[in-house]
Amino acid sequence: MNSEVIKKEDVKITLKVVIGAEEFQEGTNKAYNKMRSRFNIPGFRKGKAPKKIIELNYGVEIFYEEAINICFPEAYERALEDHDINPIDRPQISDIEEIEKGKDVVITVELEVMPEVKVENYQGIEVEKIEYNVQEEDVQKELDALVEKNARMIAVEDRPVKDGDMVIIDYKGMIGDKAFEGGTAEKQSLTIGSGQFIPGFEEQLVGTNIGDEVKVNVTFPEEYHSEELAGKDAIFEVKLHEIKEKELPQLDDELAKDVSEFDTLEELKADTKNRLEEEAKNKAEQELRNNVVEAVANGVELNIPNALIERQIDMMLKDFEYSLSYQGLNLEYYYNMTGTKEEDLRTQMKEDAAKRVKTQLVLDKVKELENIEATEEEVNEELEKMAVQYKQEVDKLKATLREEDMGYIKDNIATRKTIDFLVNNSKIA
Numbered sequence: 001m002n003s004e005v006i007k008k009e010d011v012k013i014t015l016k017v018v019i020g021a022e023e024f025q026e027g028t029n030k031a032y033n034k035m036r037s038r039f040n041i042p043g044f045r046k047g048k049a050p051k052k053i054i055e056l057n058y059g060v061e062i063f064y065e066e067a068i069n070i071c072f073p074e075a076y077e078r079a080l081e082d083h084d085i086n087p088i089d090r091p092q093i094s095d096i097e098e099i100e101k102g103k104d105v106v107i108t109v110e111l112e113v114m115p116e117v118k119v120e121n122y123q124g125i126e127v128e129k130i131e132y133n134v135q136e137e138d139v140q141k142e143l144d145a146l147v148e149k150n151a152r153m154i155a156v157e158d159r160p161v162k163d164g165d166m167v168i169i170d171y172k173g174m175i176g177d178k179a180f181e182g183g184t185a186e187k188q189s190l191t192i193g194s195g196q197f198i199p200g201f202e203e204q205l206v207g208t209n210i211g212d213e214v215k216v217n218v219t220f221p222e223e224y225h226s227e228e229l230a231g232k233d234a235i236f237e238v239k240l241h242e243i244k245e246k247e248l249p250q251l252d253d254e255l256a257k258d259v260s261e262f263d264t265l266e267e268l269k270a271d272t273k274n275r276l277e278e279e280a281k282n283k284a285e286q287e288l289r290n291n292v293v294e295a296v297a298n299g300v301e302l303n304i305p306n307a308l309i310e311r312q313i314d315m316m317l318k319d320f321e322y323s324l325s326y327q328g329l330n331l332e333y334y335y336n337m338t339g340t341k342e343e344d345l346r347t348q349m350k351e352d353a354a355k356r357v358k359t360q361l362v363l364d365k366v367k368e369l370e371n372i373e374a375t376e377e378e379v380n381e382e383l384e385k386m387a388v389q390y391k392q393e394v395d396k397l398k399a400t401l402r403e404e405d406m407g408y409i410k411d412n413i414a415t416r417k418t419i420d421f422l423v424n425n426s427k428i429a
Contacts, residue, residue: 003079006108011115011305014094017079019071019105027067035066064099072107087111089307112305117365123425125295130287132280139273147251150259153244160209161243163193167205168242171216174235180228187241201236213239225337289419292426297355297362304357312353313346320345360415367418374413382409 007014019027032054037047039054055062076091091109099105153166161167167190173183192202204216216236224230249255256268321331335341366372380394387394401409 003075003082005083005085010303011112013085013111013113015079015083015085015091015109015111017072017075017107017109019068019075019107021102021104023075024067024071024099024105025102027071028063030070031063031066035063060101061099068096068105068107071105075107076109085111085113087113088305089311112307115303115305115361117300117302117361119296119300119362119365119369121299122296122366122422124427125292125299125422125425126427126429127288127291127295129428130284130291132284134273134276134280138276139269142272142276143251143269146259147248147255148246150255151246151248154247156243156245157210159243160207161192161205161240163206164191164246166191166244166246167240168244169205170239170241172237174237175229175232180234182226183234183236198234205238205240208240210240210243213237223339225339288428289423292423293359293363293419295426296366296422297359300358300362302358302361304354304361308357309350309353312357313349316349316353317342317345363415363418366422367414370418370421372414372417372421374410374417378413378417379406379410382413 002018004016005013006016029051032051036049036051036054039049039058040046041049041053041057044050044053051063079085080087089112091111093107094110095108097106097108156165169188169190170186171184171188173180190196190202190205192205194202196202198218198220200218201216204214208214214237216238218234218236220226220229220232220234222231249258251265253264256262256265260268260271262268262271317331324330324334331342335345383394383397387397390397
């Protein structure tokens with residue numbers, strides 16, 4: 001059993017793997033034992049026909065594919081060891097030379113390996129200082145949002161609908177003289193001006209009164225998620241049951257007492273300002289860190305293996321699906337709503353995925369060059385934070401963590417320390 005590196009181009013290697021004749025013969029015997037129950041040969045009970053008889057009936061190559069499946073993994077692993085190759089994904093078989101009985105089997109495979117990362121001049125990177133200053137209008141905006149959040153809806157009976165009202169309606173949608181699926185509802189709430197319904201629907205309810213029955217004419221958008229309705233003219237028969245308007249509370253000491261731990265509006269304002277200033281500081285620090293890392297990564301030329309990009313896209317898809325689940329949605333619903341497929345989303349994510357992979361490879365290299373690791377004390381501190389977050393005792397949390405979980409925690413700590421190192425050694429103008 002031997003092998004040979006035929007070609008090496010950056011992250012791609014073409015490797016010739018040879019399975020010895022005797023080993024392959026043994027593989028065909030194992031394949032026969034595994035497969036013989038599938039064959040029904042006249043004169044023999046099913047599964048009892050000798051190997052030679054099966055080969056006479058089906059051809060000598062009948063066991064070759066399974067024999068390769070049996071022999072190739074061991075031959076491939078030996079080839080990787082012989083040439084000190086560390087692949088990042090499964091190999092792709094590009095060629096199998098014609099197999100002849102009694103001769104070696106030669107298989108050509110293509111595989112991707114980690115790129116050689118050369119990071120130079122990563123200290124002294126120049127970046128601009130970032131500052132976010134909190135203004136009085138920023139504080140007022142937060143307080144106004146607090147007022148909006150604590151508004152209540154009150155019934156209105158002495159006027160028609162106006163923009164901003166919430167109405168309770170029945171409606172029935174028709175295309176021609178036929179009602180369409182999903183176009184009928186009773187006691188549906190709708191805020192006028194929210195854009196929740198089809199363009200033009202809400203505007204036509206302005207000026208109507210409680211008890212009115214009106215016809216609303218609309219046209220479904222050409223890009224509407226339902227192909228049956230896209231671009232179609234429709235009429236909605238609408239009955240108005242209720243009108244409600246928003247009543248805002250006064251922004252005063254009483255509201256401050258109701259919605260916070262403070263007794264006065266001035267105390268609430270001061271706390272709001274402090275919080276916004278802390279958020280602004282954290283935002284500026286995070287952007288500075290991102291800019292330093294991006295500047296270092298931009299200075300590195302790197303051919304990124306496609307396998308790593310696809311792996312990153314897989315993780316991004318899982319994260320996206322997880323975020324959708326918080327809204328009660330899933331990927332299938334998203335694809336239907338946007339008229340896209342998984343491959344479309346993967347294509348959209350590819351550029352960002354490549355950037356993330358490159359950034360991590362560069363950080364890993366700096367980490368290696370500077371011998372940056374997570375200390376036992378740092379790991380314990382991280383575990384204590386996690387225990388507080390998950391409301392568990394540290395020892396119980398540790399008992400649930402696998403070896404790979406601990407490795408992930410250590411890697412994250414080391415990566416943070418690496419970014420700290422780059423920021424501390426950058427030039428901030």
